Amino acid sequence: MGIRRILALVALLAGVVACTSAEPSASASTAATGRGVGALPRDIEKLVGPADQDVRLQAYVERVGQRVATAAGVGGSRFVVLDSPIANAHAVQSYVFVTRGLLALLENEAELAAAVGHELGHLVQRHAAQRARARQGVLDAAIEAAAASGSVTVGRAVAQDGLLALRRYSREQELEADRLGLTYIVKAGYRGDAMASLIERLRRQDSVEAQIMGESPDVGDRPSAASTHPVPMERTSAIAGLPLANAPGETNEKGYFAAIDGMSVDDSPREGxxxxxxxxxxxxxxxxxxxxxxxxxxxxxxxxxxxxxxxxxxxxxxxxxxxxxxxxxxxxxxxxxxxxxxxxxxxxxxxxxxxxxxxxxxxxxxxxxxxxxxxxxxxxxxxxxxxxxxxxxxxxxxxxxxxxxxxxxxxxxxLRPYRLRIVSPAGSTPAQLAARMPYSDLRMERLLVLNAAATPAELVSRTQIKLIEP
Missing domain, CATH: 3.40.1000.10 (Mog1/PsbP, alpha/beta/alpha sandwich)
Structure with missing residues (x-):
C-alpha cells in the first residue's frame, strides 16, 4: 500500500489529535535526572521534534559537527541529536539535525561526519531557500496560465510540469550536497569512502523497512520521476567518479561505539x-x-x-x-x-x-x-x-x-525502551546473536543491517558488534 494512499486515508479520517499526556515538562523531568539539554527554539522544535536529552551524546555530535564545519569554513551552526528512532538527518536554518535512529545505523565517526557534511552542503548552497523560490515560481506560473486561458485544467498542467522539474532540481541539489560533503569530510581528516558507505547504510535500512511493510526489498532502488531524491545507486555512482572518493583518513569506530553504547533506539516514553x-x-x-x-x-x-x-x-x-x-x-x-x-x-x-x-x-x-x-x-x-x-x-x-x-x-x-549495546560476539553463533534481537520477525536481516554486515559469518569475525536489547 503506497505511502501517499496511506496519508490520503489518514487525512480522510483524522479528526483526532496527538496522543499526549499531562506529564511534567521536559525541563522539570530532566532536572531530576541531570541529563537536561538546552531546548530548541519553539518554531524549530515544531518542525523537527524535540532534542534527545543525553548530554554526553549531544556533546559528541556537536564536536564532530564543528570539526566538519571548521573544514567547510562554516560558522555559527549547531549540531543536535533528535529524540527519534527514525533514521534521518536534515538542516533547518543554522541547525543540522541527526536522529538517534541514524546514529544506530552508522558504523563509525566518519559516516556521522558524512551525514553532517551533506547537510552542511545544503546550508552552504541555501538549497532550501532556492527550492522555496522555485516552488513559488511554479505556483505563480500555474495561476497565470489558468487566468490567461480561463481554464483550471491548463493551470493544473502547468503546475504538474513545474513540479516535475522542481523534483529534478531537488535531485540535483542532493548530488551537489554529496559532492560538497565529501570535500568537507576529507578536509576534516576523515576517509572519503564514508560518504558512499553512509548512502549504502541508508539503502539497506530502506530495504529492510520495505520488507517489514510487506513490500519488495528493492522498492527504494527504482527510479521515479516523482522522487525528490536520486536513487542510492545514482548517488554512489556519482561519488565514485570524484577524486576524493577514496581519500585516506580516520574512521574512529572505537570512539563512535563508545558514544552510542547504551543509546535508546526506541520511541520516547512520552510517545509510547x-x-x-x-x-x-x-x-x-x-x-x-x-x-x-x-x-x-x-x-x-x-x-x-x-x-x-x-x-x-x-x-x-x-x-x-x-x-x-x-x-x-x-x-x-x-x-x-x-x-x-x-x-x-x-x-x-x-x-x-x-x-x-x-x-x-x-x-x-x-x-x-x-x-x-x-x-x-x-x-x-x-x-x-x-x-x-x-x-x-x-x-x-x-x-x-x-x-x-x-x-x-x-x-x-x-516498560523500558530498547537500547543499543556494544557487545563481543565471541562464543556465540550468528543465529544466537540474532535470537537476542527483541523483534518477532526479520531478526537476522535487522542485525546484519545494524552492523553493516554482508553475511552472518561476518558478525562473528568481529571483536565488537551492535545489538538491540530490551
Whole structure:
C-alpha cells in the first residue's frame, strides 16, 4: 500500500489529535535526572521534534559537527541529536539535525561526519531557500496560465510540469550536497569512502523497512520521476567518479561505539512503545493490539496501523475532555454524522461506535469510528478498509479496537525502551546473536543491517558488534 494512499486515508479520517499526556515538562523531568539539554527554539522544535536529552551524546555530535564545519569554513551552526528512532538527518536554518535512529545505523565517526557534511552542503548552497523560490515560481506560473486561458485544467498542467522539474532540481541539489560533503569530510581528516558507505547504510535500512511493510526489498532502488531524491545507486555512482572518493583518513569506530553504547533506539516514553502488534504507553497507561498482518507506526500525532490489504487504523487521544454520553458527542460533533451509532463497554470503559457514511470521499470502502472514555480523557480509533475483503477486515479492526485497556501500574513501570549495546560476539553463533534481537520477525536481516554486515559469518569475525536489547 503506497505511502501517499496511506496519508490520503489518514487525512480522510483524522479528526483526532496527538496522543499526549499531562506529564511534567521536559525541563522539570530532566532536572531530576541531570541529563537536561538546552531546548530548541519553539518554531524549530515544531518542525523537527524535540532534542534527545543525553548530554554526553549531544556533546559528541556537536564536536564532530564543528570539526566538519571548521573544514567547510562554516560558522555559527549547531549540531543536535533528535529524540527519534527514525533514521534521518536534515538542516533547518543554522541547525543540522541527526536522529538517534541514524546514529544506530552508522558504523563509525566518519559516516556521522558524512551525514553532517551533506547537510552542511545544503546550508552552504541555501538549497532550501532556492527550492522555496522555485516552488513559488511554479505556483505563480500555474495561476497565470489558468487566468490567461480561463481554464483550471491548463493551470493544473502547468503546475504538474513545474513540479516535475522542481523534483529534478531537488535531485540535483542532493548530488551537489554529496559532492560538497565529501570535500568537507576529507578536509576534516576523515576517509572519503564514508560518504558512499553512509548512502549504502541508508539503502539497506530502506530495504529492510520495505520488507517489514510487506513490500519488495528493492522498492527504494527504482527510479521515479516523482522522487525528490536520486536513487542510492545514482548517488554512489556519482561519488565514485570524484577524486576524493577514496581519500585516506580516520574512521574512529572505537570512539563512535563508545558514544552510542547504551543509546535508546526506541520511541520516547512520552510517545509510547511498539512491541510487535501491541502499542503500550507507559505514562498514559493504555494499550491495544492491532490485528494479525498489521504493522504499527508511532508518531506524536497518533499511532497508525497498516496492512497490505488497503486497510488502516489511526489511534489518538483528544486534547480536550468530553462531557455527556459519547454517542451524543458522536452525533453532534463528528461530520459527516456517523450512521448506526451504538454504545458499548470496552474493558470497563464507556465507548461508542459508528460508521462513516459512504460517499465521494470514502468511495466503496468501509469506515468506522470507535470512541472510548479512559478516565478523564477520550481516545479515538478511525478505521478504514478497502478491497475485496473489506467487510471481514473492518470487523477484525473493530475487534482490535476492543482490545483497548488500561495498563496496571506494574505493567507501566516495567516498560523500558530498547537500547543499543556494544557487545563481543565471541562464543556465540550468528543465529544466537540474532535470537537476542527483541523483534518477532526479520531478526537476522535487522542485525546484519545494524552492523553493516554482508553475511552472518561476518558478525562473528568481529571483536565488537551492535545489538538491540530490551
Amino acid at each position: 512503545f511498539i512491541r510487535g502488534r501491541a502499542f503500550l504507553h507507559p505514562t498514559m497507561r493504555l494499550a491495544f493490539t492491532a490485528p494479525p498482518g498489521f504493522r504499527l507506526l508511532n508518531d506524536s500525532d497518533g499511532v497508525l496501523a497498516v496492512n497490505r490489504d488497503r486497510s488502516l487504523m489511526l489511534f489518538a487521544c483528544l486534547s480536550t475532555s468530553i462531557s455527556g454520553p459519547l454517542d451524543d458527542w458522536m452525533r453532534n460533533k463528528l461530520k459527516p454524522t456517523p450512521t448506526n451509532i451504538q454504545t458499548l463497554e470496552i474493558n470497563g470503559n464507556e465507548a461508542a461506535i459508528g460508521a462513516r457514511p459512504r460517499g465521494s470521499d470514502t468511495g466503496l470502502g468501509q469506515a468506522r469510528y470507535v470512541v472510548i472514555r479512559d478516565g478523564n480523557r477520550v481516545c479515538n480509533f478511525a478505521l478504514v478498509s478497502e478491497g475485496a475483503h473489506q467487510d471481514r477486515q473492518i470487523e477484525e479492526m473493530v475487534r482490535a479496537a476492543r482490545t483497548f485497556r488500561t495498563l496496571t501500574p506494574a505493567e507501566a513501570s516495567a
